[in-house]
Amino acid sequence: MTPHQVRWRAFKAAVPYTLPILAGFAFLGLTYGIYMHQSGFNFIYPMLMSLTIFAGSAEFIVANLLLQAFNPVGVFFITLIINSRHLFYGLSMLDRYRHTGWKKPYLIFGMCDESFSINYTATIPDGVDRGWFMFFVTALNQSYWVGGATLGGLFGSTIPTHIKGLGFVMTALFIVLCINQLRHESNHLSSKAGAILAIVMLLIVGQTYFIPATMILVILVFTIVYRQKELTDDHH
Amino acid sequence: MTIIEQIITVSMAVLATVLTRFLPFLIFPGNRQTPRFIQQLGTFLPGAIMAMLVVYCYKDLNFGTPSGYVPAIIAGLVTAGLHLWKNNMFLSIAVGTVLYMALVN
Structure with a gap:
């Protein structure tokens, strides 16, 4: 071509x-x-x-x-x-x-x-x-x-x-x-976390700040999952 | 505001926006191996992003009056249902939008 x-x-x-x-x-x-x-x-x-x-x-x-x-x-x-x-x-x-x-x-x-x-x-x-x-x-x-x-x-x-x-x-x-x-996606953890946390944060911190607030919490969720996966990987 | 102050104001908005878009690429340049944590974070995030964007679209709902939330929710459910059923992006978007317009007019 x-x-x-x-x-x-x-x-x-x-x-x-x-x-x-x-x-x-x-x-x-x-x-x-x-x-x-x-x-x-x-x-x-x-x-x-x-x-x-x-x-x-x-x-x-x-x-x-x-x-x-x-x-x-x-x-x-x-x-x-x-x-x-x-x-x-x-x-x-x-x-x-x-x-x-x-x-x-x-x-x-x-x-x-x-x-x-x-x-x-x-x-x-x-x-x-x-x-x-x-x-x-x-x-x-x-x-x-x-x-x-x-x-x-x-x-x-x-x-x-x-x-x-x-x-x-x-x-x-x-x-x-x-x-x-x-x-x-193979599992829906990320999508569920995003949806639930965004709604909860919108209700708690309001329109201006709910996106950054949700982002921080989503990273937190990922970090916990990532740590756990590493721990179980180490055991095998 | 003077014209110079206006230019500075707009430039600050440009700078902040460009920063939010370029920062990840500057911190993790293509010629270096990206840390595994960041790689996996990058594949984890899109699900949360898409869900967040949908919530973002609904952030202005007004629950004080039925016309403030009923049309948007019904049209959204129809869009989702149709897409799950037929899996045709353009059909789902067109039907959902036309339905919404019919409901609010």
């Missing part, structure tokens, strides 16, 4: 996986752009922020913080807390992003919830280049988000938003990917 054919084949394999995200990101990106427009910002703001931050919930919060007193340290830490979940994505992708050459920095930069979930769970067909497949998933997803945010910022409230509820496409996507993950 020529390099062109390799790229084309990976692109064709990647597009279908990103279609639900096209619907979700176009809609949520538009919402974000409209929100920025209504907060009085030029469309350049949502365009550049979606391109450079590229983390949905953080962008909404930064939009808010831009309207308040200058507090760079506060922005840094709130973004760090909201996006702490990315640390888990990186740990899971250490192996899969290996040997992807110059694409690796971009794959890591563009590792949003959706791109991580697809690149981790997708069964990439034989004969399709993994690096290019993951590259196209990541780049397509980012282009949908930036496109939506820019259009929303440009046209603001003139865009009809009676497509109420389309954002649910992201929830449906994660439910489906969660089930795919359940089908692939």
Whole structure:
């Protein structure tokens, strides 16, 4: 295969996986752009922020913080807390992003919830280049988000938003990917721990901190299991 | 805020986000053997992550009124049920989303 054919084949394999995200990101990106427009910002703001931050919930919060007193340290830490979940994505992708050459920095930069979930769970067909497949998933997803945010910022409230509820496409996507993950794993300890701890932490510490709190507890669960396994391995 | 302060504010958000994405790769670079604990942690985590993301999507439920949680839960259960039954990603997502939109409109 020529390099062109390799790229084309990976692109064709990647597009279908990103279609639900096209619907979700176009809609949520538009919402974000409209929100920025209504907060009085030029469309350049949502365009550049979606391109450079590229983390949905953080962008909404930064939009808010831009309207308040200058507090760079506060922005840094709130973004760090909201996006702490990315640390888990990186740990899971250490192996899969290996040997992807110059694409690796971009794959890591563009590792949003959706791109991580697809690149981790997708069964990439034989004969399709993994690096290019993951590259196209990541780049397509980012282009949908930036496109939506820019259009929303440009046209603001003139865009009809009676497509109420389309954002649910992201929830449906994660439910489906969660089930795919359940089908692939040999035991469900991790999934059960994640679900139960996340719900309990959401109830106890609330929306802002429940993700990092859950992450710490999940690592704790893993450490206990890992230790026990090592102990029993030593006995044999 | 002045334009410079705005640029700094956005840059701080970029820096923090980039840090959360790159840190594991910087601590455990590809040219060195990753410790066994971290390798196994990496294969353990995705189950917990996916479950966490689903909970994350439901974090804004409002139990004060039925319209605040019934549509999202019904559409979610239908999406899950359909996917367990037919195992067709696009069908499950499309039906679940259209059902949700029908329920909230």
